[in-house]
Amino acid sequence: MLTVARWEFVQNLKSKAFVIATFAAPLFSLSLIALVIWIARAAERDGVTQLAVLDRAGVFTELRERLQGSGYRVVLFNGSEAELPARMQRGEFDGYLVIESDFFQTRQVRYVPKPREGLGLNIRELQAQGVPRPVRDALSQILLAHSLREAGLPPEKATELSQGVQIIVQAAPEAVTEQLKAGITIGVGFVIILLLLFITMNSITWIMYGVISEKRNRVVEILLSSIRAHELMTGKILGLGGLALVQAFIWALVGLTLIFVGGPYVGLPTSVISLAILPFLAWGKILLYLAYFVLGYLFLASLTAAVSATLSDDLQSASSFGMSLVFLPPILPIMLFSLVLRNPDHIALKIISLFPPSTPGMMILRTAVSPVPWWEVLLSVIVLALATYGMMRLAGKIFQVGILMYGKSPTLRELWRWVRS
């Protein structure tokens, strides 16, 4: 059994598929994320919206000064108004203002934004749409300063009094941090489930392909002359489970490194994240999650081995109805994530918590979101443990007969007979 476990572990560890799945695939998705962030940043950087100003009231200099640091830059336009639309269309600026000489009387300016192109997702173009608020504020201030000067105030005083309100953005107070922390704690719970689910899914996919190909290439005949069928099955489950653990460990390590080393550069609140991870590092929780994971994995893995052994010996049938039955229940908790957030004690969720293939995901999610009564936790572990024991025995029997049946899949009645014999 250990020979099989080691063989499956080492051989698959060396395989191209594993290396790709472990390193290349996450690297690819990470670089995609990095690319998106980079594009967003780049867009932000040259996100200064340029507006042309046809100034007939002589306020340009003041407007330019008041718009400094606002994300809008104004340029003085000395031609005729008729040229403006065409030059804007060429991309020289993102919109234009016409300030007539009677500005101080009418208190009006005209603003023409550049029409959006394509999907209209360009940040500068978006910023140019509608009434640009900083520009409106600056013009209002100019009007006020002008009125104050008219009323006889010295110019410096008038300028000073016309300054608008400045809002200083500060770090959030304790309560908000707490809320953020709670949110991240739920997020971390979610990520843990995703990771465990990934391990399980990866590993049972390997089991499935391994069993079907051993059945197809008939190696199973030689194997069964050396070891019993249930030893073969258990060896596979252990070896490939260990392999999936290694993969998850690598991912977790890389992920944590990225968050805590690279995180600060992209503005992640790393200190809050570490506070949020802390509750997961309690021994009780680790042991509980480990129990859920190990039991859940053994349950699904033996079910997979049994189902794969009964599939007719071609890889096509791997995508069959039988396999979707194996894959669906474990991801149920993920699909119900929003319901768990809104109402973690919903009766439907309690029932699903006791449905063995869904138990680990649902319980980890629920305990991350809100406290769950201890007896419910205990009950779910006991039910899962009993179900896993039963499933392993059942799967062993089905595996033993199914693996040597070539060419056709058994009917349900045949399956029942194998189990009873």
Next chain:
Amino acid sequence: MAQREMTTILHVESVHKSFDGTKAVDGVSFTVQKGEIFGLLGPNGAGKTTLIRMILGIFQPDSGEIRFSFSPDGRLLPERVGYLPEERGLYDNRKVCDTLVFLAGLKGLDARVARERALLWLHRLQLEKYFYRNIRELSKGMQQKIQFIAAILHEPEFVILDEPFAGLDPINQDLFRELIVELKARGTAVLLSAHQMHLVEDLVDRIFLINKGRQVLYGELREIKRSWREDWVTIDFRGDGAFLKESSLVKSAQIENGRAQLILQEGVRPEEFLAALVGKIEIEQIAIRKPPLHHIFVEIVKEQK
């Protein structure tokens, strides 16, 4: 016979096995001795593979007993048995060396020893340059050799070869024969299963003929042949051979272009028949022999019906 009994390695006693009410093996008993090549012969679907799977402990018999003499309680010890299944196959995306070491490891052989022996065997079969290669790079014939090595690398006392000649070209058939004879010489008990009897007739010491799960014939091949009631005669001759057809010594005759193929009446001794030929035809060559095993098998099955 007493000496034989001492070296019996496998006892099969009144073994029965049914699948869904169909009797696959129906009351079969035999023994296999150390250092002999034992032929388990019969047509496809006769129950050979089921029987082999029971011997290997893959199936349990419904009733009857299978005992090995190398363990005190008669249990199968997988590490002392080798198996070449009829359904051939190997991992296609694994290396030759890894596969051999793994399969030997299942038989409890240390990885280092397994590697050394595997190299020796590959060298012997001129496959040494494939040691680190992927199995899918090998031809079908090469893969069969690898499977053969896998069956014997742990030097088992008892080897089961299920249809070892299936799919082999004549050159490799001869090579496999040579290897099987070598196993026997080393004292290994070889159970050879085949449905093409002519391929193994000159190889096996004792046979068990099976049809529809039941014994048809069991015993020493030479003895079975010797005691078979009819002789087959082939004569190349000059002269008029027409009298052969009428002879009371001859059961059936086919005569064409100076060649006669005859089956003698039951109980007719060869010398009796030879005496009847004297002075009637000029004999160029003559061969008197027992019919091939296949014919004996067919005749007995016919009679049993």
